[in-house]
Amino acid sequence: MTLNIAAVTEKTMIKVKDGSDLSYKEMHEFFTEVLDGKVTDDELRDFIIALSDKGETVDEITAIAEVLKSYAKDIPNVNNKVMDNCGTGGDRSRSFNISTTSAFVLGSCGVTVAKHGNKSVTSKTGSSDVLQALGVNLNFDADRVAKELNESNITFLSAPHVHPKMGQIMRVRQTLKRPTVFNFIGPCISPLDLDYQFLGIYDRKKLMTITKVLQRLGRKNAVVMNGAGHMDEATLLGENHLVFLRGGEIEEVVIDPTDYGLTLCDKSDIAGGDGYENKEILESVLKGTATRAQIETVLLNAGIGLFVADEAKSIGAGIQKAREAIQSGKAYNKLQEVIKNNEESKV
Known part of the structure; x- marks a missing residue:
C-alpha cells in the first residue's frame, strides 16, 4: 500500500491541534516526513505551537529525538564513556555560560565531555557564541572530534554542524521567539550514544518527563534539573529541584547550596x-x-x-573535586589545551 504523505501529515496535525497525544509511531512518522522535506514551514510552525500548547509527552519527545539523532552525522571510534552537560535554554536569565564553563572543569576532572550546543535562540549568548569568542573550532570533522574525545576527553559539537537536516527546524524555531519542544529536544540529540547526561531545563513541570525520555534513550546515569529562579542550571539563588536517573532508578531531590558550604546570591551576580x-x-x-x-x-x-558521571561519591565530594581543579590550575589548563589543539588543527 502506498503511503499518502499529505494525508498522514494532515491527520497528525489535526490530532495535535485537537489536544490529543500522538503515539511514538505517529510522531516518528511525522518527523521523518519533516526531515525528508515533506512538511512546509507553515505546517511545521503550526504543529510546534499546537504541540507546545497541548504539552509534550515522553513518547512524543523520545520519537522526535530518535528521528533527529538518526539523521545526525556519525562519530566513530570513540572509546570513552561520554557525558553531555547541555541545558535547554529558554529561561531568559541572561546569565553567563555556566554549563560551558563547567564543561572545562568536568573535563579536567576526568569526565569525557561532548558538549552539544548552539547559538543563542531565546537567550543573549549561547554556548556556540562564547566558544567562537574563545577561538574553538566548531566546524565538524568526525576524526578530529573522536581524537579530542579519546585524547583530551573534551569536545564541542555545534548543533547546526552535526544535524545538517535541521535547517528547516532552526529556521521555523527562530520565527517563534518562544521556548518550544526543541528546547527539550536539543540536549537529547547528541550524535553520540551518551552514558551520562546533565540536563538543565527551564520548566520545572517537565523534570520527570525529560528524565523518562533520557531513560528511554539509554542513559546510564543522568540528572535533569530546574534551578532556583527557574533557571536551566543549578544556582545559588535558593533551592534547586533535581531528578536523578541512576542504575535504572529515578529519584526526585531538592538541594540547598548552603548545605554544601556555598553562599546564596542574586541573579544579577551571575549575569x-x-x-x-x-x-x-x-x-x-x-x-x-x-x-x-x-x-x-x-x-x-x-x-x-x-557525581552523575561516577567521578565523585556524592555531590559534596564532587564540589570539592571541582574546587581543587580550579585552585590547582587544572581547569584553566584544560581550556588552554583545547585552544592549543584548535590552533594546531588550523595549521
Missing part, C-alpha cells in the same frame, strides 16, 4: 553579556579570579556533574 564578555567571565572562573558567586555557581554544577 552575563555577549560572547566576548562571557569569554572573560569563563576564563576568570577557570583561573579562580572571578567573583565568589560566579565560581561557586560553576562548582555546584560541576559537582553535580561529577
